[in-house]
Amino acid sequence: MKKSDYQNMWVYIEHDGRTAAPVGLELCCELRKLCDQTGDRLFAVVLGELPESELDKVKDCGIDGIIRVSGTGYEYFNTDAWAKAFTVLSRKYNPSAIFVGGTIDGRDFAPRFAVQLETGCTSDAMELGWDAETGDIQFIEPAVGGKIMAVITVPALRPQVGTIRPGTFPCAPVGAKQEIERIEERIDFDPEKIRCRHLGFIPDESDPELDIANADCIVCVGNGLKDSEHLERYRTLAKLLGGKLGCTRPLYDRGILPYKLQIGQSGVMVKPKLYISFGVSGAVNHTAGVDADVFVAVGKNPEAQIFNYCDYGIVGDMDEVCDEMIAQIKALRQ
Template sequence: MAEVKNKNLWVFIETDDQGSAKSVGLELLVPGRRLADKQGGALVAVVLGNNTDAAVAASAEHGADEIICVDQPELAHYTTDAYTKVMCTLVEKYGPTTMLIGATNNGRDLGPRVSCRLNTGLTADCTALDIDDETGNMAWTRPAFGGTLLAPSLCPDQRPPLGTVRPGVFKKEEPVAGRTAPVTREHVDFAEGEIRTQLLETICETAGELVDLENAEIIVSGGRGVGGPEGFAPVRELAAVLGATVGASRAAVDAGWISHAHQVGQTGKTVGPKVYIACGISGAIQHLAGMSSSDVIVAINKDPDAPIFNVADYGLVGDLKVVLPILTEKIKQAKGL
């Protein structure tokens, strides 16, 4: 466990191989601001990578009070060993009160490793962050299945408590151009062989379709109720007239009707579009966890008791195979298509 030396709240700013900040870190500066103010500490962006000037500048423009930056070639590409060592070294030296990590694949690789080395608690995939009024501790809320749906967890004794948050849960703010923040630079030495994994090759997946659910304004999603791979045709047609992205529930993905890239929910993407249209999706908790922060939710389902109706702003009990083509046609007419 690391000693707490101040009330500062840290946000890990993950960078890509070019040294630019990944979006989720900048998103986390939003709740980070609120929590740091509540705790009376500074909001510190921790930027790790190589050639990170752009990420440092972006962190300042997105509201960080201070920046700690470790910029060295060993960090150009993420490795568990290098990033864990650097992060633990920084935490022990500076003693923050809390740290937020984006739940990217790398963030989810790093978080548990750091929490274990520091012997402190980590809460994964938080959907809400707050300060517990009674104890002043961070309250991390995440979906859980142990009897009910959401479980705020506290880490009352070990420090600093850590939490990961998935991309898309918070929306980043507009940057303030030219805003700067003081930067503290650190360097961590590595012995020969200390980084045990070796990247042999990167395979970019451009063959499959690129599905940008996180930034979609409208999403039309299909679930078990679409009935088969061909059942996605009316879903796609509705999406096409709306300029929407096609999403899917785990049931539809697991059945092999549509690729995993479309999956919304606990094991897929977390989304927050302006409009989410759920077609034949019952609304399993895992799915709700990934889309319930959408501005407007429309649900079409045959089953009047489907839990999706609990979160829907507009629900229709009906057969999507009949409803979707009519809806698509009506929208086409209205748009003059």
């Protein structure tokens, strides 16, 4: 088959049987724009049961159609049934591209069906583009330790598979189309052949302090931090500003802060009104995850990349500047 024989783009709608995860909606909204450029039709793919009210939210994102898959094997997420379903569907309908949220589940099954389809899978793109000459999607993401933005394409194979992290694109629904095609498919997977067993479900301990994706103000601590004993002042500053603490990857690697607070390409995407970084050098792997109205950077190296990103830069010792900010805020509030 030629590349041009593959048409339309698909988005996998991840859900827990009750609610559609935001990432599927975000991807539909972003891909609506791309499909308008390429002339492809946009389909949402739903495996297992999901209430109509949730499907309405998906429709609001401007899709042209829904593919609903029922059958055995979809009672709980498992890579075997999910990968098979996408392999079977893709062989039948030949989509040009399939997008999957870069969640724990998505990152598990997307590369598997890509291998079964003998095609390429890219992960963690931060931007999407399209080359009108070749018809290839451009997956744009930081590479070489964050020194360059690489444009990755799947030049010969189809479908083009990509996983995209939650929060990478905004969810801005354009409204439902008047006519939405509905395709019902039955694909059975023998539950006996599922190689993992569902033992139970323990929800994540929900500590609101660790939920920083929608925080209005973030105080981000970087590798310039000497040790965990120096951390408390940054918590204090975050609290005074009504914000939350975040960090760069080295702080998670050093065991100082939990992964949920890591901001960037392989962490959380944040869009605060105010972002203040302390002791952060400005690798694109980190800054690509920050979309702030006002970005303030504090660091001791005036040549650091971070000063090319920020609106306001302060060159100095991070602890001293933080203490001074705390003192000034307290003085203003007296």
